[in-house]
Amino acid sequence: VMPAVPSYDPFSWIIWGREITEGALTTTNGPSWKPLPVVFTTIFALFGGAAPWLWLVVALTGVLAALVACWKLVLRLDGGPVGAAAAVGALALNPWWMANASRAHSEGLMVFFVLAALERMIGGHHRSAFALACGAALLRPECWPFLGIYGIWLLWRTPISRVVVIGAGLAVLACWLLPEWWGSGDPLRAASRA
Numbered sequence: 583v584m585p586a587v588p589s590y591d592p593f594s595w596i597i598w599g600r601e602i603t604e605g606a607l608t609t610t611n612g613p614s615w616k617p618l619p620v621v622f623t624t625i626f627a628l629f630g631g632a633a634p635w636l637w638l639v640v641a642l643t644g645v646l647a648a649l650v651a652c653w654k655l656v657l658r659l660d661g662g663p664v665g666a667a668a669a670v671g672a673l674a675l676n677p678w679w680m681a682n683a684s685r686a687h688s689e690g691l692m693v694f695f696v697l698a699a700l701e702r703m704i705g706g707h708h709r710s711a712f713a714l715a716c717g718a719a720l721l722r723p724e725c726w727p728f729l730g731i732y733g734i735w736l737l738w739r740t741p742i743s744r745v746v747v748i749g750a751g752l753a754v755l756a757c758w759l760l761p762e763w764w765g766s767g768d769p770l771r772a773a774s775r776a
Contacts, residue, residue, distance in 0.1 A: 586642065588634050589685035592619070596633050598765070599623025609765030614772035617757035618720035619688050638686045645683040645690030649674055651697035658701050692721045703732075708740050712750070719754045723773070729754070 588596065594612035601607045602624045609615055622640050626633040649670050656666040673679055673693075682689045695718035702711035715732055719725040733747040763769040 648693040
């Protein structure tokens, strides 16, 4: 329906994925590090020149999944089909939404993880909500405080395992800091670059 090609940030993730498969990650140039896209692009590096197009499929799938999550969240909030259609339409017709989608940015995935986590949380499905929130935290460090507060609340209110909550938090931190340390020698380079 529209031209789509990965832009600067996504191509950096694609290059980093290839570098990881070669054992020679260098993150000193490029945008700030985002762990979740690089997990995908590392796998996609095994497919050579198809890697950019495979990432584009993931990014566009995230955009479509976000629209579905938006629909489900509004229905969960008793907005009815008309409210859900209005919310999905407002999201889908936003020029920013389409521009980011066509450039294979990770914002579609981010919106999906946040909306789906909220819908699952409101529905009382806390384990899946926490997993989705971890996905969001692997895309943006701004999600960390919310993930931390939700994790503490889960430890206090639900029978979720401390090992799961603490392990997930440590894994999120490790996915952000350790590859940057390997690739640039500075575990906080992503923060200074951003």
